[in-house]
Structures are given as structure tokens and as C-alpha cells.
Amino acid sequence: MATKIKIICVGKTSEPFVREGIKLYEQRIKHFTGIQIVELPDVKAGSVQNKLYVKEKEMLAVSKHINPEDTLILLDENGTTYNSLEFASFIEKHTSTSRSLVFIIGGAYGFSELLYQKAKHKLSLSKLTYTHQLVRVIFLEQLYRAFTIIRNIPYHNQ
């Protein structure tokens, strides 16, 4: 079964080096699977600075890119932490059982309750807090690494 992977990020990629890193790993992942990266604009709170409002508006934009058959996985600081081999097993399992994997990298205020309810899994990359920009590159590199582990291609532990 050919699985498509979609990564939805809240906030445009503003750092040029992050954009380059995303491009690099996106191209490498394309050798293994279909991948689409959706970047949604930040919601500007203006002078109101209402976090709940910003979060809900961001999540409304995210929900437009989600279909009922998608397996949703949130990148969340309270999620499960895996090592790279465990993460590869996670990817292998889900690419063999789901036609569409959707990973969501939230904005500064996190996810809505509705999205938490809909999501099948929560993943955490580290106990450390990364920028929402850098997370994209780190996650894509892990995804690429996972496919090299699954396919037994020399890359991991080289």
C-alpha cells in the first residue's frame, strides 16, 4: 500500500537555512514515499494577544487540510519520545496500515482540544524546546533516517 505523508506546519518558514534543510530532506524522502509539506501562515493576534483565539484560528486552518481517513500524529512536547530505531518501527507500522499519515507541527500556542481528540498519537522529539522552525528540519531528517533504517540503507550509525 502506497502511503502518502503530509506534514502540516503552522507558521511560514522564515529562516533561509531552515528552508534549505527542509528542501534537502524532503527531496531525499521522496525516494521512499510521497510527501507533501503544507505551511500555513501564522495568525496575527494584533494588540489583543488572545492566545486561545490565535490557537483556534490556526487549528481551523489546519483542519482544512485534514481528511477523515488520515492518521493524525501531533508533534507535542508531552508526546512519546522514541529513539531512532523505535521511530523507524513506528513509521513502518503506520505506513503499512494507513494510506495517509499526517504529522502536525503546531504554532507557538500548541493544538486545540479538538485536534488532541482526533489525533492518534503524540510524538516528542526531545525534552528540549526547539524553535518551531528548527523542528521541521529535525523531524524531516528523522523521517528520512527512519526510511533508511526500514530499507536497510547505510545512513544510521555510520
Next chain:
Amino acid sequence: MATKIKIICVGKTSEPFVREGIKLYEQRIKHFTGIQIVELPDVKAGSVQNKLYVKEKEMLAVSKHINPEDTLILLDENGTTYNSLEFASFIEKHTSTSRSLVFIIGGAYGFSELLYQKAKHKLSLSKLTYTHQLVRVIFLEQLYRAFTIIRNIPYHNQ
């Protein structure tokens, strides 16, 4: 006490996007402290592929950049994992007690026994295995983040 921070990396930075990321955070860190990044060439094992030989030769090169008064900290997968606030406390403590903090990001084969013995601490950024290239950017961003937390400058949790 003005602490100088030195980061010794084994292997040249080959990815242009990584080089850009390093430059960005290095410049930002310079607002807070003296920082020097030393990149040592990879040791080519040739056809021998003797891991121990490569490791010891790399460590010999590293040792030339270490002085007796340095506080040595290894970035090691079996090291302590902190969250960003804990890491900031770690940096605050060591910048107030040591004149020279040296972080070492090893090569593919890790560190020599001698370096493990000399090192005061081992830090791990994540359970995930990152590339030796990407680790540099991730670590520098955390170091920058640590200083913004110590100085109470808005950046973390924005």
C-alpha cells in the same frame, strides 16, 4: 567572571544549510559571551576501517585544543537529558564557576576513554540520533536559548 565557550566538532560542516544555521546562532550567542567553534577534519580510515584507530586519531586532534583549566562537557547519547530551563540552569552554574567551558561534539565513532575520564559532564540532546552536522545547529540554538532564559530576554516560549 567572563566565561569563554569553545565548541569542538569532529568533522567539517559539509551541508551549506548547517553552516548557515551555525553562523546565525554563533552571532546571536556573541551578544552574551565569547564563543569559538573549532571544526576538526574527519580522520579518513581508508580501506582499513579501523574504528578504534579513527577514534583515537580524532581524539588526539581534539586534545590539542583542550587546556587543563577547561571544564569539559561531551555531547553524548548516554548523557543527561535536560529540558531547556534545566539546561539554562546548567549553563548559568558553569558560566559562574568556570572561566572556560568546552563542549565536544564527537565524530561517528564517539569519544576515547581518556576523554570520558577527563570530561566533567555528558549531555544528550535527545533519545533520537541526529546527524553530527545537525547536532551543531541544534546545540547552538539551545545555547542561545539558555542565555535568553538566564537574562530573561523574550525568546523561549514565545
